[in-house]
Amino acid sequence: MSEQRMTQDMAVELKDTSDHELIEMHTSGEVGETLLEVDHVTLRFGGVVALNDVNFEIRRGEILGLIGPNGAGKTTCFNAMTGVYTPTEGKIRFKGKEIAGTKPHRINHLGIARTFQNIRLFPEMSAMENVMVGCDARHKTSVVGVLFRLYRVRPSEEELPDSGIRRSLAKVFGISRHTLEERAGRRRSMELLRFVGIADRAHELARNLPYGYQRRLEIARALATEPELICLDEPAAGFNPAEKEDLMGLIRRIRDLGHTVLVIEHDMKLVLGVTDRIVVLEFGSKIAEGTPDEVARNPKVIAAYLGEPDDAA
């Protein structure tokens, strides 16, 4: 995008001040009910048993930590939940519905989003466009709709354009759903970028963003798909202690928006501080589960995890 366009856009985008209503989640479920069930899941890669009869649940509204040493199977667990891999055995249920074997984009539409341990943004798109791709997951305009814009919506007073002719046209013919969705998507994207704290570089290419911005952009992009459950794979990897502290604050605010959060994190201290419950994996098996206090006191966990030198800390 050219410099000129960029500044024009930014002027539009930055005009209205922070507006949380745009990005709040509205769900019908009750806090505390089971949202996702990992039901005796085993996942093998040839001879390697990446997950061995793993069994836990995620409850609506909580922040659940998933921890374990390197190679424990945490990322594999994410992959199984988001449709990247299909479990060899066992079931995964989201809101009571079996989802193992469902295509990743369908699982996303059901309400699960994730970030990647090794950042996987769309590097040639701007930060804003990356988030827009996420917003599109909830948009309804089809390819035919984009081409011909026949689906018109009667605009509300504030959606009407300012200028004379356009205003009268919009009053008579309505505004196409596509136009409204694009507009709403841009505003929501900007709000999300502001929420994760990187709005100042919204129009820069993702590849040119500093590392910390890229990690936050991944979170914004995942949030854009309006997930009931958001899974963060080591979102603070490579951060210094101050940045990590910041990020934990962000995770709490994500929950406060109405999302349920599952987070993988190596830094034990941080996990204990931010999570409601913790599941511990080792060599593909669950070895403990409970509140941070319980887990921290669990001898198995201490032996498997805390006992080892913590390379990531």
Add this chain to the structure above:
Amino acid sequence: MSQILDAYRGLKLGDRWDGAPKVVRWAVMLLVIAFAFYLPYLNILPFAYIRTDLSSTGSDWASVLFLIVVYMIVAVGLNVVIGLAGLLDLGYVGFYALGAYSIALFGSTNSPVVGALQSRFGFSEEWAVPFAVCIPIAIVMSLIAGVFLGAPTLRLRGDYLAIVTLGFGEIIRITARNLDNVTNGAAGITQVPVPPGPEIDGRNFFNTIDAERWYWLALTVLLLIIFLARRLEHSRVGRAWLAIREDEDAASVMGVAGFKFKLWAFAIGATLGGLAGLLFGSKQQYVEPNAFMVNLSFLFVAMVVIGGSGNIFGALLGAFLLTYLPERFRAFVDWRPFAFGVALVAVMILRPQGLVPSRRRAREFEDRRHEAEEAAADV
């Protein structure tokens, strides 16, 4: 003031275009369009040198313009497939042929299909499917072909897709040649209908003599298609294609239905190919299998690649150059394949992203080159 001007001069053409006021942009666009419509009559020196009919052996200028525009439609369609969705389709001529054959098979009294319909329903010898009905038939046929080819093959990646589509293009041509009692085989179908229009000087509005009318028709279609293609590019659909091109797995986890959007790209490309074929067949008023050889597919791909894939204007430029230059320099006809080869190699070496690539595409190429260099340095 001079500072501003200096800054302005430093900008690339694209930036200047983006930065210009809307009125200016519209004015320039309208001027270009008006000029394009005027082209057949261009007779003022020195501009008239661009005409192809200056010598007695030259080709009819308006007909050349028509062919250029038909190939531009092809290029815009193929650009959706190759440039936007990133799918290498080497059988595009198949859709082009399907479009041409659709109108011939259903619209010509010479076609066995029409003959069968006549005797089946007791229509007169002059009856054929009306032109206006042939258009949706052609569109639907190429669309269906696109979906049928795409559905099983789009799960393949990269080279495999190229090979399968290459086969498809040949299958269409060979089928057309061998199905004697449907397509008249190698003899082809004559009397392909022309669009309806008022009679002028005792001739149809669209006839073999007044080629500029065909050119204007094709140009109008092209403008409409460019308008629609740009809508696609700057929408969730264009974003989805780009996301798929950049990281298909990440895109699907973000809710992008990769297969669906790739299939759409294929279907849209197929439809535009068919539409171009329809125009071509109708103007020729004659369709035969040998007009759809596989080398035409390569020419189409070359247009998009040389022009700059991912950018509509690049594709248009590619189509223009590869159609216009051979016609303008007909005297050197024996050198054509050689010149084509040299030009292709030169562009690939000097400007692999194409002459006017989309900026993103240019960067993607740059990235890949760096990766390749790093990989080479590692060895």
